[in-house]
Amino acid sequence: MIKIKNIYYMLSYAYQSLNETEYKSLHSEQFENIHDLMSAILIRGTSNQIKRGLHKNYRSHTEETGNLRGKIDSTASIKQNTFLKRRMVCHFDEFSENTLFNQILKTTMLLLLRHGKVKVTNQKELRKLMLFFGNVGTIDPQSIRWSSLNYHRHNAAYKMLMNICELVIKGLLISTENGEYKMKQFLDDQQMHRLYEKFLLGYYQKEYPQYSAKASYIDWVIDDGIIDFLPAMKSDITLTHGPRTLIIDAKYYGRSMQTNSLYNNSTIISSNLYQIYTYVKNKDRHGSGNVSGLLLYAKTDEDITPDNDYQMGGNRVSVKTLDLSGNWVEIKEQLDLIGEMMWTK
Structure with missing residues (x-):
């Protein structure tokens, strides 16, 4: 059986960014199980990302509003009789941190909190981080198309975090017959x-x-x-x-x-x-x-x-x-x- 510490060393070679300054303290830390290891990495990486600023992007919205913004949809407004309420249907883009990367990150941390065997200190840290994701939604973990994630200079720092999230979701997460989730104690052979x-x-x-x-x-x-x-x-x-x-x-x-x-x-x-x-x-x-x-x-x-x-x-x-x-x-x-x-x- 592979020691948890050895998995950490394997990760540090597989993902060189784990050797950056913010992760140095992990070298001397002892991990009780794989859930704690993944939590510790996400805590360090997410904390650092929050200092840099969570990734934001423009998201398209359609809303019936009295404060005109973006593009007015006259056809939809007529069909819905919004004129009677002095409102219009508008299409507009909003610069928001509710992006796919942040949704995956929040979803993974919540899964570890709710279903993982995470030590108390890491639980507290994960809950603190959740406060910064108040405007970010969650996502069905089984619906994530990992191969479609695109990286560029504005979100490159997320790549290692997404790799860890993928390991947690694809390698540890299992769903029960009644639709609930559980977490395995070890990564499955495919992910290993x-x-x-x-x-x-x-x-x-x-x-x-x-x-x-x-x-x-x-x-x-x-x-x-x-x-x-x-x-x-x-x-x-x-x-x-x-x-x-x-x-x-x-x-x-x-x-x-x-x-x-x-x-x-x-x-x-x-x-x-x-x-x-x-x-x-x-x-x-x-x-x-x-x-x-x-x-x-x-x-x-x-x-x-x-x-x-x-x-x-x-x-x-x-x-x-x-x-x-x-x-x-x-x-x-x-x-x-x-x-x-x-x-x-």
């Missing part, structure tokens, strides 16, 4: 998988800038030029240094091995091995042997923990296991050993 990928990429970007870590696309080696219907190949992490390349495929599963009941043996999940092998061979289009591949599993409760290196057609393909349940120093040592793989074929 995404965090695991972001964490590994962020770690090598920060600790090994010389390796130019990025999630890059790999071109198919095609003989006749026909690429119709071929799926895109995008690596989780690609490290490059000089002529050497290491492609890392991050795997966060409940199981890292597949079992053949007929022969009573366990093997690496075949589709994962085929995938990393395909990445390597297409990346090393000239057969130099300078491209290596790594399947990096997060450790599970299985008895077998893969730790193997294979030479396949002139390239090294490795399968390793990262134990996220230990102390952070040990985790860093494991990641640094992987970094050293860049220098060996």
